Amino acid sequence: MKTIKTLFTLLLIIPFLSCKNDTPSNGKLNVVTTTSMITDLVKNIGGNHINLKGLMGSGVDPHLYKASEGDVTKLVNADIIFYNGLHLEGKLVEVFEKMGSQTKTPIALGEELDKNTLIGSDYFASNYDPHVWFNIDYFMQFAEKVTQVLIEKDPENEDHYTSNHTSYINKLVALQTKLEGIIETLPKEKRVLVTAHDAFNYFGKAYGFEVVGLQGLSTATEAGVQDVQKLSTFIIEKNIKAIFVESSVPKRTIEALKAAVKSKGHDVSIGGTLYSDALGNAGTIEGTYIGMFEYNVNTIVNALK
């Protein structure tokens, strides 16, 4: 009902704003982003030359997130909207589609990637696993697209965007090297990652981990008793030391899995909380994409060693 009401509000507001052009207001572009990973990326490139509003904070699950009326106002007033796409933001798709056809085209960064390289999935209407930010190369392509769009809409600040882009890419390259060094310390046979939902397939592909998510790709489907039983057997057979909670998914499913392993006379520890579909709190190390990635890798490697 809420979604219908939100959509209705959107349809009412749009005709009055459709004559709005793309020139920056108060000298700065109004940019709206969805997930905290994309917000952090756009902040790094736009710096203080843009007004940036991120819709989803720390701990927010993008699969389940619904636009509030306040969000709709932000979206309607935006000069640019960046989102992940590939049906990650499952409940926002309708809102974006409506906006795309009537006023502006929100930019789905994930849709810009080469589809032939993406991991397929039957869970999502996009047919692809949307958790692409766990491949740093893809995140660099996000950065490229964001820079290009900011320059297109605000050419006066081209030099700033270009230099911010270069310095951010350099940081991502350094991150990549650092992570590879940390992961090398974990023997290949210990690279099995069991988490609450399947957010880490791209991570697994990039760093040679077998990845199993208890809830499947989207948190919209709950894990069943059978899934828990099957996965507990897998953990025992593979002699896995630790499994992981995710900050944006309730802990109870992973706790149920730990209990199922225990009921079969074995022990598996909870290796820590990973940041999957949302960054940590703003102002903390895990509150940035780079800090989050390093934190996750350290947590995984330390617990599985």
Ligand code: ZN
């Ligand atoms: Zn997810």
